[in-house]
Amino acid sequence: MNVDKDSIILGIESSCDDTSAAILINGVVHSNVTANQSIHEKYGGVVPELASRAHQENIVPVVSAALKEAKVSVEDLTSIAFTRGPGLLGSLLVGTSFAKSLSLSLGIPLIEVHHMKAHIHAHFIKEKKEDNPAPNFPFICLTVSGGHTQIVWVEEPLKMKVIGTTIDDAVGEAFDKAGKIMGLGYPAGPIIDQLSKDGDSNKFNFTYPNAGELNYSFSGLKTQFLNFIRKNEQINKHFCKENLNDICASYQSHLVSYLLKNLEKSIKNYSCKDLALAGGVSANSHLRKEFEKLGKSLGCKTFVPKISYCTDNAAMIAMSGKFMEEKGCFADLSTSASARIPMD
């Protein structure tokens, strides 16, 4: 491999409970390896201490597997991009320390990546040189994950402005918490998605919290859901079990229409031709369908990443790193992980 001409970026993601490494060669992804942490399932949510410990165990094998799959040796790397935040501090520290040590030992540049920007950059990941899946600038991106819910005005690859956000919990938490109440596994988002397929989305109704402007509030919706289940189980203790598919379909449909209500408003305030969806919750089949319908009705082109690039992955971190590399945005070795980093 010609290291003078090629850009070979190792991406490292460890912000929550997925340890991931990817190799991006001249903007094309050659490997994207992720180790999920099943340890959290029995607790119904991510346990930060267990997550950082699992990252410690997984990081070396995951990076080795990504290099092997891409047929690249560690000496071929031209830079290392890692998630600096936002996320769980103990988890971020593992990826950050690993990236810093490797950069020091190889004498190659380090690139610090913002996890939420990287979710948006997932749209620009190419699997083949000729792929061109990306939205045109400027565009609006609805970024929905386990930790964030944001409507982002994306002017340029590195110029983004949050125009709507949750004032409390994220929509992913609203899925996961409802799953916990119903006794489903963790993360509950994909389970609710699956169960909803055989349910009636009009069977039960919920209300929309008003968080003002283009903002969201999911904390009240979680409580609304808990009270709804409690109230009905007082009348019939098998209520949840007997109505599981309809409850999931109704709740999921409500969350999706709440998300899209504000997105539609934002398009009226900020005019653009392209609309994008990003983050773990964008793997939701109902959201993907309704998002495309909304785009069509507004005359906008819609962009949804492949499922493997929606949930946390290192290919998006390497992609973000590529944008930063092009602008000469490198970090020095004094950089440290941060649980909270503003987007703009």
Ligand code: KG4
């Ligand atoms: O982006 P992500 O992988 O991690 C964070 O940065 O948070 O998002 C994880 C979230 C979890 O809350 C999970 O339940 C949700 O994404 N999720 C889904 C689906 N797949 C993952 N939610 C709804 N439907 C899905 N199919």
Ligand code: ZN
């Ligand atoms: Zn994420």
